[in-house]
Each structure stands twice: as C-alpha cells, then as structure tokens.
Amino acid sequence: MDNISSTDYCAVIIVGAGIAGLAAANTLASNGIHFIIVEAQDNVGGRVxxxxxxxxxxxxxxxxxxxGEKNNKVYELCTTLDCLVDDEDESDEFFLTSKHKQVDSELAKEVWDIREKVLDKARKVKNTKKLFGDFLRENYQKEMLSTVDDADTRQAFVQxxxxxxxxxxxxxxLNDINLTEFGVFETLDGDYMRPLKNSFQPFLDYLLSMIPTNQLRLNSEVTKVEYLANKHLSIIEVIDRVNGCSKKLSCDHIIWTTSIGHLKDNFSQIFGTENKLIEQKQxxxxxFGFGTVNKVVLIYPTPMNFWPNNVAGIYLLELPSAPVKLSRDQLSFLATHEVDPQKAQCxxxxxxxxxxxxxxxxxxFSIAGQAALFVEEMSEMVLCRLCHGILCHYLEITNEDKNQPICALK
Known part of the structure; x- marks a missing residue:
C-alpha cells in the first residue's frame, strides 16, 4: 500500500462526518491545517x-x-445561532397514568429527586460486582417505599x-453498564433537554459553511489503514460506495470519529496490520457499551387539537393494574401484515x-433496548398504527379521521 502519489496526500484525514468530525474539521480549518473528511454515508451529521x-x-x-448548558459548545453555538426555544417559551411536562390521570406535580418532583439521589449514589460506587440494573432496582424500590403510598403507583414509577x-x-x-464506571460520564449542568425551535439544521449548516466542499468526500468508506513507520505516514484505503472503486490516500494524522458500533464490527479488519494498536484498543x-435507540415521528395534517395546551412533553406511566395492551383491532391489523404481536407489544x-x-x-417517540431493534424490522405504516394507538389510549383520543396521522417516519 505504499505506492502513493503526492497528489493523494493531505496533513489530516478525518474519518466520519458526524458532529465530532465536522467540529474537528472546523478547528483544523481555523488553524490553516489542510484536511479531508471521508464519510461512508451519503449525508453528513451522523446522529444529527x-x-x-x-x-x-x-x-x-x-x-x-x-x-446541558454549562461548558457545552453545542449549547453555546445554538444560542448564537438563535435556534433554541427561549426559556420563557418552554411549556410544562407531566406524568400521565394509563388510567388517564395526571400525577400530582409535587409527587412528580419527589420522583425526580429520588432519581437524582439514586444516580448520585451510583456514581460514587467503587469496586463492586453488583450489576447496574440490580443496583437501580433495589435503590428505587427502597426510596419509593417512603414516598409513594400506593403500591400500584410505586411499582409503576420503579419500572x-x-x-x-x-x-x-x-x-x-441496564446490566450491560459497569456500575463502577458509571460515575465517569459527565452530565453537564443546566437544562438537560433543551428543545430547538425547528431542528438542528441551522447548527449543521453552520458547521458545514466552514468546510470547503472539495475537502468532503461522501459515500467513501475506509476499509483499511496502515502506518508506514519508515515514512511516518498513514495510508488509508477508501472504497467509493457508489461505483465500487477504491483509492488510497496518505496523511500525517488520522482523526477517527465513527461510532463505537462500527469499530466493534470492523476494527480488527480495518487495522489488521497494526498489531500494537489492536493490542492497545481492542x-x-x-x-465499551453500545446499544440502540430509535425514534418514530408521527406527522399530522394539522396542528394537533387533542394535545394538551402548553405541554411540551408527557411521561407515560403504565400502571400494573391498567396495562396498555394491543387491542383486538390492532391484533387483527398485525396479523394481516404478518407482524409478531409480541414484538409489537414490546x-x-x-x-x-x-x-x-x-x-x-x-x-x-424514542424507543430503546430490544424494542429499538424490533422498530427496525417493522414498516412505518405498522409503527404509525402502534404509536398513534399509544396516544389514543393515554389521551383518550377518539378515532376520528381528523385525529389520524398522515404517516410515520423512522
């Protein structure tokens, strides 16, 4: 892989055009350092x-x-770009039970306080073999006993x-998480879920505006990396995912920003010749923990008249005495579309x-864990039916045409 022409060289190659890669590119550009970004997908932004x-x-x-707001560069830039919802414009959130009752705001505050108390306790745990999920369950149950009198509500909150x-x-x-390492993660102070006025697009556009288009290569997947010690160069092999052609690039430095999931699947193959690196990082x-969170977005034809006024979000509290189960109509619909009802229920x-x-x-709707993998198996039409059904149950929405979503996106 060492037959590289000088025209294929640049000082730095950034692998991945997610936010980390674009931010790195901006830093290099502002310091006059030549770089190229290679991105395997046909779009930039990664999770954005x-x-x-x-x-x-x-x-x-x-x-x-x-x-978070304090020491958060994303927050600072979004504030400068005026793409955050103003503090005074933010609406309330509340817990709603599966019996259609709103949880008292004082009780809700106590539950949030319990959560922070237990998580703070978890961050301080050292040298234990106890599983993270078991630790949380035990401590949540213990704290809830003195806060929530009703056993049904108490168990619902724990779950x-x-x-x-x-x-x-x-x-x-949760048991995939190392309890003794939980405290390493830094949660930034300030609003933990600050919404945006429209989307993250202005933020992404700003980052892209600082990067010359000829230094961004989309549909370019890095398949091999080799370090030539005698030349102090790294050589990367890139395959064009559109035409299948491969090309080699050389650089002094590589900034690798792909997801840990991609590295789990491909690290030893990409860096197959770099034994020392594999020993250090494998x-x-x-x-390193890596799971899946997926999102389903329902789009309605007009502003939703069934949504409560001045409410920014609703926490859905399923009571053991009133579980939300698939209806007969939903089961029939799933059978028609050959969907496993157990996965739908999950x-x-x-x-x-x-x-x-x-x-x-x-x-x-954000969906995590095993259920997130099931989301990937199902059509948007099926997900639309399931997610709208959740809203219908909790908000007691009548099944009128005007209340139906146009579609779902995932």
Missing amino acids: KTIVSSDNIAVDLGAQFVH WLLKIEVEDNGCQS SAIEN IMDAIVYVCPSAAFRTVS
Whole structure:
C-alpha cells in the first residue's frame, strides 16, 4: 500500500462526518491545517439528521435536544445561532397514568429527586460486582417505599425509572453498564433537554459553511489503514460506495470519529496490520457499551387539537393494574401484515415519553433496548398504527379521521 502519489496526500484525514468530525474539521480549518473528511454515508451529521417531509415540515430523525448548558459548545453555538426555544417559551411536562390521570406535580418532583439521589449514589460506587440494573432496582424500590403510598403507583414509577435509564444510556440492558464506571460520564449542568425551535439544521449548516466542499468526500468508506513507520505516514484505503472503486490516500494524522458500533464490527479488519494498536484498543472497544435507540415521528395534517395546551412533553406511566395492551383491532391489523404481536407489544411497553414539535404537527417517540431493534424490522405504516394507538389510549383520543396521522417516519 505504499505506492502513493503526492497528489493523494493531505496533513489530516478525518474519518466520519458526524458532529465530532465536522467540529474537528472546523478547528483544523481555523488553524490553516489542510484536511479531508471521508464519510461512508451519503449525508453528513451522523446522529444529527434533519429531513423535510412532503408537507414541508422539518423533522429531526436523530438528535433533537441540547443536553446541558454549562461548558457545552453545542449549547453555546445554538444560542448564537438563535435556534433554541427561549426559556420563557418552554411549556410544562407531566406524568400521565394509563388510567388517564395526571400525577400530582409535587409527587412528580419527589420522583425526580429520588432519581437524582439514586444516580448520585451510583456514581460514587467503587469496586463492586453488583450489576447496574440490580443496583437501580433495589435503590428505587427502597426510596419509593417512603414516598409513594400506593403500591400500584410505586411499582409503576420503579419500572418507568428503569426504562428511562435504558433510553438515557442507549443500552440494550441496564446490566450491560459497569456500575463502577458509571460515575465517569459527565452530565453537564443546566437544562438537560433543551428543545430547538425547528431542528438542528441551522447548527449543521453552520458547521458545514466552514468546510470547503472539495475537502468532503461522501459515500467513501475506509476499509483499511496502515502506518508506514519508515515514512511516518498513514495510508488509508477508501472504497467509493457508489461505483465500487477504491483509492488510497496518505496523511500525517488520522482523526477517527465513527461510532463505537462500527469499530466493534470492523476494527480488527480495518487495522489488521497494526498489531500494537489492536493490542492497545481492542479490549476497550469490545467492552465499551453500545446499544440502540430509535425514534418514530408521527406527522399530522394539522396542528394537533387533542394535545394538551402548553405541554411540551408527557411521561407515560403504565400502571400494573391498567396495562396498555394491543387491542383486538390492532391484533387483527398485525396479523394481516404478518407482524409478531409480541414484538409489537414490546415496542409499546418501551415508550415512556412523547413530545410534540414546536408547531404541534409532529409527535416523536424514542424507543430503546430490544424494542429499538424490533422498530427496525417493522414498516412505518405498522409503527404509525402502534404509536398513534399509544396516544389514543393515554389521551383518550377518539378515532376520528381528523385525529389520524398522515404517516410515520423512522
């Protein structure tokens, strides 16, 4: 792989055009360092992906909140770009039970306090073999005993807290998380779920505006990397995913920003000749937790008249005494479309929070764990039926045509 012409050389090659890769490119550009970004997909942004629906509605299929404000460069840039919802414009959120009752705000506050207390305790645990999920369950149950008198509500909150942690951590199971390492993760102070006025697109456009188009290569997958010690160069082999042609590039440095999931599947193959690197990184990559979170977005023909006024999001609290089960009509629909009802039920059980867009034309559902994998198997039509059914149950929506979504996106 060492037959490289000088025209194929640049100082730095950035692998991956997600936010990390684009941010790295901006830093290099501002310092006059020549670089090339290679991205395997046909779009930039990684987990930040905004599309425009057929009704001209901007929909964030990926990230949609800014998490934390203090020492957060994303928050600072979004503030400068004026794409965050103003503090005074933010609406309330509340818990709604599967019996259609809103949970008292004081009780809800106590539950949030319990969550933070238990997570703080988890961050301080050292040298234990106890599983993270078991630790949370034991401590949530203990704390809830002195806070929630009703056993039905108490158990519902414990299950809800466990489900929200699966989503928050992006894991398949809470027991995949190392309890003694949980405290390493830094949660930034400030609003943890700051919404955007429309989408992340202005943020992405700003990052792209600083990068020359001829230094960005889409549909370009890195398949092999080799370091030539005698020349102090790294050689990467890139395959064009459109025409299948391969090309070799050389550089002084590589900034690797692809997902840990991609590295889990491809690390030893890509860096097959780099034994020292594999020895240093293989174990860390294999043991690094990586799960799946998927999103389903429902689009409605007009602003949703069934959504409560001044409500930014609803936490869905399924009571053991009132489980949300597939209806007879839903079961018949699933049978017609050859969908496993157990997988459909798993998806419904995993939904713990729903939130609308600023224009109240869309509602998004985040789904994590095993249910997230089932989402990938199902058509948008089936997901539309399931997710709208969840809204119908909790908000007691009548099944009128005007209340039906146009479609679902995933």
